[in-house]
Every structure is written in C-alpha cells, then in structure tokens.
Amino acid sequence: MIDILIPTYCRPAALAVTLTSLCAQTYRDFRVVVSDQTEDGSAFESGEVQAALRVLQSHGHVVETLKHLPRKGLAEHRQFLLNQAIAPYALFLDDDLILEPWVVECLLTTIQTEQCGFVGSAVIGLSFSEDVRPHQQILEFWEGPVEPEIVRSGTPQWERYKLHNAANLYHVQQQLKITPDHPRTYRVAWIGGCVMYDTTKLRSVGGFEFWRELPPNHCGEDVLAQLRVMAAFGGCGVLPSGVYHQELPTTIRDRSMDAPQLLPVV
Template sequence: MISVDVLIPTMNRLQSLIMTLSGVALQSRTDLGVIVADQSDEPATRSEVVRSLCKLIEARGNRVCWYHRKERCGIAEQRDFLLRVSSADAVLYLDDDVIMESWVVEKMANVLEEQGCAFVGAFPTQPTYIDDVRPHQQHIEYWVSRVRPEIVNPGDPEWHRATLHTAANLFHVAQGLGLPPGDVRLYKVSWIGACVMYDRRKLLEIGGFSFWRRLPRKLVGEDALVQNILMRLWGGCGIVPSGTYFAEVPSNFPDQYRSRDHHALMLLPEMIKTHAPHTPMPKPDAWKYW
C-alpha cells in the first residue's frame, strides 16, 4: 500500500477550510500525513473548531503538520513548499474549499498504484448546480484499459474536455452510470484541479512546481502546466463519481489574473523541450486557448 500525504494550501478561507478538514477527518484511510500551509492573516489554528478537527484527524491514526507562512509568493510557491516538506509515495493536493466523501483518498491511491500513471483527479461538483442539467456539456471519454501517456495541447479538440468540469456535469454523468457503491470509472482529461493525487517521484522528476520563481505571484494554471508534461510521460486520469464537492466560496484569484501573462502555461514550450522533447509542441497561436 502506497503512503499518502494530503497537502492543503490555505489563505483567509476559514469556513471552507473547516469543511475541507471535516472531509479529511472522516476518510476511511487512517494512515495519512496531513500537511497544511496557512498564509491567512489570522492563523486558522486560532479557531477552536480547527483545533478540534486536527485532534480528531490525529486520533484516527493520521498525522497533522501545520505551517504558518507569513510571506506570500503565490499558489505555485505554496504547492512547491508543500511538495518539499512531504515524504509520502503519493501527494494529494486538496484545495481549501473542497469536501471529500469518506472513500475518496483510498480509491485515488488505489487507482494511482494500479494504473502506474502520474496523477488521478477527483473534480468537485458545485452543489448549487445539481438541478441544472447540461447534456451538451457532458461528453466524456473513458479509459477502456490502462491509463496511457497522452498528448493534449492547448487548441487541440481534446483540450475542451475541461468543459465537463463545470457546474454539476460530472455529478450528472455519475448518476447516469448507475455504478455500485465504491466503484469508479476512469476518464481522460486535459487537466484537472482542486483535488489531485500525484505520484510524488514522477512529479519531482519534472521539477514539481519549482518554476514559480519565473512567473508573477498572482498566477493561475500551475496544475495544468505540470499535468500536461506528466500526461506526455506517464498519463493521468479523473475518476467518476468523484465524491467531492465545492464550498462555492469566492476565489482568491480575480479575473484580472487569468490573462496569458499570468498563466503558467506560457512556460509549456520550454517544459516540453526539457522534459518531453520527443512529443509535439503546441501550435504557435495556442496561447489564445489558455
């Protein structure tokens, strides 16, 4: 059985963080390392509820390590820090506004180990959209055998797989599958966020998130960048049902930071040359799809 560290970056979202920690506390797997990097103005551990949840997580056999980090260098730096202080075979990056059903960590770890891929994601549903059914956004491509390396460049038709990860589309797809409790199907992604488990060795092999120093602090797309390279080398997938749900609190990244100049994918050509030179480059105008 592979070891797992749950890595949670957080900043000024106490209510949703409490929801996230509640999901961690109730996981069926109880040998986890839980590492929190807290950049909140007021440390979240001043909350009695947070302290109680940490005690509960530890009482169930897990370990909790909490870092209060005053300096803010952006989310990619947070992810880089968490990776450097982790030591498990697998690392689950869990956003501070996501709650997991009790089986999620165990299932994701099993998929990662059995498939030998670089990452597996469990994309969260937005609960307020559960009554908003969008069949035109529910196209899904399943893996019919083992997960394989795959090339998906910005601008390719496969790049639009991310449409599935809006509203409650994945939730509705899961309802239509009618799978027995505990079963999941693996599907193809262009990239996936919010709740993603990586093979730590493979992630480190491409440098993890160490590229943060070369980009603006308020960047986005750091997960899309590393996953694009990992998919080229070892493949990645999502699971349905995902068993995860968003708190639907405001983002810490306003729209003005979603331009090309603030997108980590601007480093994609260089990353391909360094780590996957045998694979095709994006089209010259691919930036417009970022």
Template sequence: MNRPLDPGHPDGFRADRLLDVLVPTRERRAELAVTLSGLAAQAGPPGFGVVVSDQSDGPPPWTEPAVAAMVRALRHRGHPVLLTRRLPRRGLAEHRAYLLDQSTARYVLYLDDDVWLEPGTVDRLVTAIGELRCGFVGNAVHGLSYLDDVRPQTHRHYTEWTGPPVPEDVRPGTPEWDRAQIHSAANLLHVTEALRMPSGQWRAYRVSWIGGCVLYDRALLRAAGGFDFWPRVGDRHQGEDVAAQLAVMRRYGGAGILPSGAYHLESPTTVTDREVEAWQIMLAENPAPEPTPS
C-alpha cells in the same frame, strides 16, 4: 477556552508513508474546517499525513476553534498533521512547491481548502493510482448549486480509458483540451448518474486537467519538474496546477476517476491577483513536436 495547538515540526512529520495530503490555504477559516472534517471522516488509507500551509494576512486559521478541533480529530484518528505558514506570498506555484517539499510519502494529494470529500474518496483514489500506475488521478469537484442545470452538450467530452492511461501531450485548440468542459458546474455528477455504476465500482476517464483534488505519484511529479517552474511565472498567476498536470501527463499519463467524492464549497476566491496563466508560459517553453511528414 481553546487550548494551544501544537503545529508540529517538519522533521518529525516527514516519513515514508503511503500518502500525505497537502492543503494550501489563505483567509478561509470556515472552509478549511469543512475541508479538514472531510479528511477526518476518511476510513483509509490508515495513517495518512496532512500538511496545512497558510498564507493569511492575519492570524493562522488554526486559531479558530473549529479548525483546531478538526486538527485534533485527525491526530486522534492516527493522522500526523503539520501546520505551517509560508510568508511572504510568492504565488500559487511557489506555495505548492513548498508543500511538496514537506512530504516524503509515496503519493501526495493536493486538496484545495474549499473542497469537502465524502467518506471513501481518498481510499478510492489511492486504489485507482495503484492499479493504473500513471502519474496522477483526480476527482473533479461538483458544484451542487448547479444540480438542476443539466448540460447534455458537455457529456460528449466524457471518454473512458479502456486500459492503463498512456502519455498524452494535451494542448489548447484540440479536442483533448475540450475535455475540461465536463468538469464545469455539476456536469460530471450528471454523467455519473447516467452510468448507474454498481456500488464499489470506479472508472478512469480521459482528462485535460483536474482542479481541486488531485493525487500524484510523488516521484513522478518530481521527475516531471513538480512546481519548480514558480520563479518563471511570477507571483500573480493562476493555472499552476494545470501546468504541472500537463507536464506529468506528457510523460506518464493521468486520469479522472468516477465517482467523484469531491464537492466544491463554491466560496469566492481569496487569491484575486491573477494576471498570468502559468500553463501558457510552460507550454511556450515546451512547444509541440513537429508532425512527422507522411
């Protein structure tokens, strides 16, 4: 018999930790169990918190024994876990804004509920953002079903930072926007293999945006507006993570990190009503500056 699981309370969860992991979820019990198992296997940083916010139509996923077991494993390993529900649904951006409100940690890692992290991933990301001192770093997700689908034409979009990331105003129709092609399929894994990096080494590279596993400096994310734009994009949108990253990158810079330890479970989306691209609305509100006459 699966014993009742204490969901925790927001007031008891909030603390000045180094890191909180924020996991939005909906109708994904099996996938969430896998995602939490990846977090439970991380060796560091010690004591990071985890917030899971559910928007399922039925019972919350932690009534599933596998999910509950992983919550208990995290707590047993010293990680506070807060389980919440955010209903009715008001869109992806509002859900992310709500998750951000639950944390007072220095860094917040937004992790999708269909991503497994290999051991060492979280510690590497925290080390990277501490050294780079930018607005965000991230691990783009690998789709291992594409492992044999090598696309060398996309590899030219990989460009490393040679120093700390600097602010960039990335827009559609520019070469900078095309960097996103490196994150499709298993392209990034193929680039990583070609680099033959020594064990323990990591590198920062230029991005347009990253999906699935992004670590923010929480104060800088807040200063750039966070996800507070949610009332302006309606509830039938996607691209809310892109909108937030573009805003942070415009002020503070951002980077992808190799190697990526994030693996996509390649499950079908559970949010199918996506009529609006949130980043298009936010870019329209923040037009590119006019070029300075020569």
C-alpha cells in the same frame, strides 16, 4: 502511504469543513500537512480548525501546520508543500472542499492500479444540480491502461475541461450508475481541487519549480504541472467523483497570467 497537502489562505471556516471530511475517510494511512499564507492572523487560531485537527490527531494521523510567508504565488506555495512530502503519494487538496468517505481510498487504489502520474477526483458544484448541460458532458473513458498523452490549449483534447464545469460529473455518474465499488477512469485535460500524484513522478518533471519563471500573480499552476506529468507518465480522472466544492468566492481575482499559456508543456 499518502501525504495530504493543503494550501490555505484566508479561509478558516472552509478549511475546517475540509479537514472534517478527512476525519471520516475509510483509508486511514495518511499524514496531513496544512500550509497557511494568511497574512493578517492565522487559520490555525480558528476554533473550528483546531477542533478538526484534534479529531484527526485522535484518529492517529500525524498533522503538521505550517506558516509560509511571504506570498510568492500559487506555484511557489505548492512547491513548498511538495518539499514537505515524504510519502509515495501526495494528495493536493484545496481548502474549500467536502469529500465523501471513500474518496482517498478510491484515488489510491486507482493510481496504484494504473501506475500513472496522477489521478484526480474533479469537484462538483451541487448548486447546479438542476442545471443539466448535455453539450458539456462528453466523456472519454480509458478502455485500457492509462498512458502518456500530450494535451495543449487549442486542441480538441483541451475541451475536455467542460466536463468538470458546474454539476456535469454529478449528472453523468448518476446516468451511468457508476459507483465507488466499480470506479471508471477517464481522459482529462486537467483536474482542479483534488489530485493525487505519484510523488516521485511529479518531482521528476520538476514539480512546481517553474514558479520562478512566472509573475507572482499567476494562476493555472496545477494545470501546468498536470500537463507535464501527463505527458511523461499519463494521468486520469476517476468516476464517481465524491468531492464537492463549497462554492465560495475565489481568492484569485486576476487570472490573466495563466501558467499553461505562458510556459511550455514539454
């Protein structure tokens, strides 16, 4: 039912942690595809990564490890992974996350219920657990079915991204006592790190093929893809989030070429 697609670059230890959290998922019907763009060496040579991959295989998961060079930008790498997808749903997962055991099942149940283009579990930085920011915790629940919505930079809807800063989601879901047994969908600008797409719907809006229109040093490719899917089919976040950021230094230092600022949403 699900292809879990993981792009990785120069983060073997973090990747091993991410893969290990997949070993404990309550939902088991998924394949894992990892694409490495490390130029000097390979993430798959790491003993930690090899161990996690073996555990996944012992659980019956098909695991594919691919090397994809030369580097042509983040969007091109995501498109390469999307080209490998054969399942109805594609979960794009960053290589520096930790997932609670119920996350994949919750995302699948939500996207099947809502029949929308994507559902995401935004990442939480637990180093900010004591940094409470009420002014950034504005939450707009979907009270009915998720519907298409156009969100652009500079609009009030764009400001929803602040809910995903630091540990805001962690504080909100604790205050509201939202549990995996009774998840809630909410409106988003975009979601980083852990997003499940309806594969056909993502492809129907072009996927990440817009990489050809961007300079190689771009960022925001996941944002632009989500905005386009949301405009056509709708998209949402789901609470509670059970995804935690490992809070490593970014591998993307130049963020001046922001895809949603350079290319149209619709």
